[in-house]
Amino acid sequence: MSATPSPAAHRPASTQREGFRQAMSWLHTWAGLILGWLLFAIFLTGTLSFFRSEFNLWMRPEMHSLPSATETEGAAEPTAQAAQAARTAQTVQKSVDALVRRAPEVTQWILHLPDERDPAVNLLWRGTGNGRFETLRMHPQTGEPIEARQTMGGDFFYRFHFELRTAQKGRWAIQGRWVVGVATMLMFVALITGVITHRRIFKDFFTFRPNKGGQRAWMDAHNVTGVLVLPFYLMITFSGLMIFHTLYMPAGIATAYKTEKGVDANAYFADLQGEKAESRPRRGPGDPVEPLPAIALQPLIEAASTRWQGGRIGSLQARRDAKGRAVVEITRHDGDRLQYRPPRLLFDATTGQWLDQADATGPAARTYGVLYGLHLARFADAGMRWVLFGFGVLGSLMIATGMVLWSVKRSARSEAKAQAHAQTAASREIHAVPLAVAARAPFGERLVAAINIATLAGLPLACGVYIASNRLIPVGTAGRADVELAWFFGTWGLALLWALACALVREGRAGWSVPLGAAGLVWAALPGINALTTRTHLGVTLPAGEWTWAGMDLSFLATGLLLGWLSWRLRPGRMSRGKVAAHPGPHTASPAPRPAPPQAVAALPGTPGVSTSGA
Amino acid sequence: MKPVRADGRYRLAVASRALAAIGGGYALAAGWAAAFSLALAQLMPRVEAVLIATMLAWLAYAMAAGWAFYARTAWGAWGGTLLPALVLGACAMAPQWMGITP
Numbered sequence: 001m002s003a004t005p006s007p008a009a010h011r012p013a014s015t016q017r018e019g020f021r022q023a024m025s026w027l028h029t030w031a032g033l034i035l036g037w038l039l040f041a042i043f044l045t046g047t048l049s050f051f052r053s054e055f056n057l058w059m060r061p062e063m064h065s066l067p068s069a070t071e072t073e074g075a076a077e078p079t080a081q082a083a084q085a086a087r088t089a090q091t092v093q094k095s096v097d098a099l100v101r102r103a104p105e106v107t108q109w110i111l112h113l114p115d116e117r118d119p120a121v122n123l124l125w126r127g128t129g130n131g132r133f134e135t136l137r138m139h140p141q142t143g144e145p146i147e148a149r150q151t152m153g154g155d156f157f158y159r160f161h162f163e164l165r166t167a168q169k170g171r172w173a174i175q176g177r178w179v180v181g182v183a184t185m186l187m188f189v190a191l192i193t194g195v196i197t198h199r200r201i202f203k204d205f206f207t208f209r210p211n212k213g214g215q216r217a218w219m220d221a222h223n224v225t226g227v228l229v230l231p232f233y234l235m236i237t238f239s240g241l242m243i244f245h246t247l248y249m250p251a252g253i254a255t256a257y258k259t260e261k262g263v264d265a266n267a268y269f270a271d272l273q274g275e276k277a278e279s280r281p282r283r284g285p286g287d288p289v290e291p292l293p294a295i296a297l298q299p300l301i302e303a304a305s306t307r308w309q310g311g312r313i314g315s316l317q318a319r320r321d322a323k324g325r326a327v328v329e330i331t332r333h334d335g336d337r338l339q340y341r342p343p344r345l346l347f348d349a350t351t352g353q354w355l356d357q358a359d360a361t362g363p364a365a366r367t368y369g370v371l372y373g374l375h376l377a378r379f380a381d382a383g384m385r386w387v388l389f390g391f392g393v394l395g396s397l398m399i400a401t402g403m404v405l406w407s408v409k410r411s412a413r414s415e416a417k418a419q420a421h422a423q424t425a426a427s428r429e430i431h432a433v434p435l436a437v438a439a440r441a442p443f444g445e446r447l448v449a450a451i452n453i454a455t456l457a458g459l460p461l462a463c464g465v466y467i468a469s470n471r472l473i474p475v476g477t478a479g480r481a482d483v484e485l486a487w488f489f490g491t492w493g494l495a496l497l498w499a500l501a502c503a504l505v506r507e508g509r510a511g512w513s514v515p516l517g518a519a520g521l522v523w524a525a526l527p528g529i530n531a532l533t534t535r536t537h538l539g540v541t542l543p544a545g546e547w548t549w550a551g552m553d554l555s556f557l558a559t560g561l562l563l564g565w566l567s568w569r570l571r572p573g574r575m576s577r578g579k580v581a582a583h584p585g586p587h588t589a590s591p592a593p594r595p596a597p598p599q600a601v602a603a604l605p606g607t608p609g610v611s612t613s614g615a
Numbered sequence: 616m617k618p619v620r621a622d623g624r625y626r627l628a629v630a631s632r633a634l635a636a637i638g639g640g641y642a643l644a645a646g647w648a649a650a651f652s653l654a655l656a657q658l659m660p661r662v663e664a665v666l667i668a669t670m671l672a673w674l675a676y677a678m679a680a681g682w683a684f685y686a687r688t689a690w691g692a693w694g695g696t697l698l699p700a701l702v703l704g705a706c707a708m709a710p711q712w713m714g715i716t717p
Contacts, residue, residue: 185676189636192677238673245669251645252652252665252672255707271662362659364666 033406033448037455038183040399044459046161046236047392048154050377050385053117055154058552059470061534062148066119066139068546085305088113088313089298094143095121096297096318099136102145103127107289108319114140115312115333117548129287132169150480151470156488157463162240166489168481174247181241181248188237191230215412218405225398232391233398239375242368272368273341274360281322292318292326295349303354304330304345311336318349326350329358334378339369400456407452410445450503450511451496457515458495460563464522465491467556471526471533509572517567524560527553632692636683639696644676646703653707 048055057063095111109125110133112118121140124133137146152159152168159165163176170176226233241248246268257264270277283289295318304313314333321327326349332342343359360369373379377388441449469487477483495515502511530553531537541549648668655664683692 185673188673189677189680192674192681241673242670249645249648249669249672251707252648252668255649256652256656256661256665258711268662268665271660272666362663364663364670367670368666 033403035183035186036399036403037451038179039187040396040403040455041459042161042180042183043392043396043399044463045157047389047396048157048463049161050380050389050392052154052158054548054552055157055467057118057153057548058536059151059153059467060137060146060148061530061536062146063120063137064534064536064549066114066146067141068116068119081305081310082302084310085302086298088305089301091121091140092297092301092316094141095123095138096295098138098143098145099123099125100294102136105291107291108317109292110315110317112315113313113333115314115335120146127291128285129283129289131285149470149475150477151484152481153470156466156485162244167485177244177247181244184237184240185248187233188241191234191237215405215408218401218408222398222401222405225394225401229391229394232388233395235371235374236395239371242371243375272360272365273358274365275344275358276356278322279327279346279356279358281320289320290324292320293350295326295328296352297328299352300328300330300347303347303352307345307357308332308343314342327355334373334376335381336379338373338379339366340373340376340378341369403452403456407445407449410448411441414441414445446503447500450499453499453502453511453515454492454496457512457519458492458499460559461495461515461519461522462488462492464519464526464556464560467526468522468529471529509570513567513570513572516563516570520560520562520564520567522560523556523563526556526560628689631689632683632686635689635692635696636680639693639700640676640679640683642700643679643696643703644672646700646707647675648672649707650703653710 091113092111096109099106099109103125105127106125107127107129109123112122112124114121119140121138121143123136123138125136126133137148138144139146156165159170162180163170163173164179165173165176246253246265250265253265253268254263257268264277266280266282267277270280297316301313301316305311312333312335313330314335315331317329317331319327319329328347328349330345330347332344334340334342336342339360341360343357345354346356346358347354360366377385380388466484466488469484473480473483473487498515499511527538531539536549538550538553540546541553648665651668651671652661652665655667658664679696682695686692686695
């Protein structure tokens, strides 16, 4: 929000305007700061969600034995195409048979076929009209259910990212989505106004002065990370708003879809997905629905495969439509194109007759689909996924540097005040005023510094502990998925307590280096913990060339080393060159092993005074 | 240092502008989405009209929020967001008020 234009910048300064400017920056810094903490958490978990499937897999080591589903070479050839369709049909039939044996009264099921990111068959099903879905994971060749440990896996990062989910079956999903929406909108406003008012936007592309140290370096880091991938931020915020536009901005639907009986939202959803409204049943959770009949799936799969000329099938769904007719919907794999959702073919389940192809085709609907697809990145292969992940990390850094910049600016001001204070004291020859006490930062600043630590250092720590908990909590624990989340939120809470204690009791750089160091230790220890608790560790996965598994362990290790390095740079007693120059004094000259010298402590209320210059 | 009283008054003005940006801006964006969805729906499929109007509504929201902080006075911030919102809202409701059934 700091980039919102202020009238004072455009008009001759008057005292009135200057006061307004001050007040506005007061509001912006606080509003921006509070949202910054939230945005950082949203951005970081969203970035991790690019690897949602990989987290889901890694956090269920029981799935390691499954055969990997690789794309068939030359799928365009008719014979290979037919063979692939036959294999798919076999997998589907085995899984559905197993499901029906388990739950004969099933009224709806959605079956996700295995692909290169997920080797298991994922089956969602319910025996009610509109209740919660149950989840089943199955072996693709035998249809045997896989008894994997209870965990939310990568779905937790994903759910937290857009609805601040705190439990496996969270109740505040809609409220969470609204909170995330407000944060997204403010980020969008900040981006737009930032572009309009930022006169130096091109210059800042090429400006990075790490050697200047202190505030200047933080400012440059904020600008570089902000400007460099600006199109990505614009895309991700705008598409984020559009994905939930039916929740956030339903006014257009309310007028264009108004009928005598009220707003026909169902018709809108159907149009948006390119479906017919009557194929979308509207039922209450307890409404009675007749169970599905036995369905011959192989001819349908062959028909779909022929129609898409070898295009991959992503998932199948069987349900009863609004008229009670049993239908099968076959969805193309969402990695096959940018636009989300992929096209779907509708068949009559009893006769096997093809009914309809559902796909959004209008220019605006396709634009919406492309925005949706860009946000979810289901289209991306491994390389593109890493690029997007990198953009997400840069975005998190932009937010983090912005918040640190706030503290650095404030502490510079307090420091100037403290020096003036010290000079007055010295001229009066009063020795009773201890420097550190005289220069103690105001409560608000120390509180912000504490929450900065809790968010910027505490969240990576909590994420690491969450992943570690997946290996450390016994598999049979009751409510295991929620216990993992308890570890996550418990750690985050502890980080907050630590940060508050540091800011209120003893200011110092230990506030940063301890949680960051702990995070580094946890992340770096993950491959080791994995090796001690599972058979899917690097010693097995590296020689076998299983990069989906090994890549996770190696990335954890790299993350741990990076966090450890940050913690080392911020260790107590180490002064950056920029700060040394700013504090000529008897204490700062000697690198003391004890917590930072008094002036530095006073001037840096829990602020990482690290310059970005080389160590 | 500013006198404390003026500081408080300015903060109140800022809070007022922030409310205008958030509330007035949303009203403007929603009015825009409602009116333009209805207007565009005469020319193209309804879903296309709603999507185009809604996508532009986010831009309208962002611009309204910018205006709320750019306006000379807090009253200007409210007028600049709520007046267009009322006009757009009236346009959206006009067919119903005139008894034209959808």
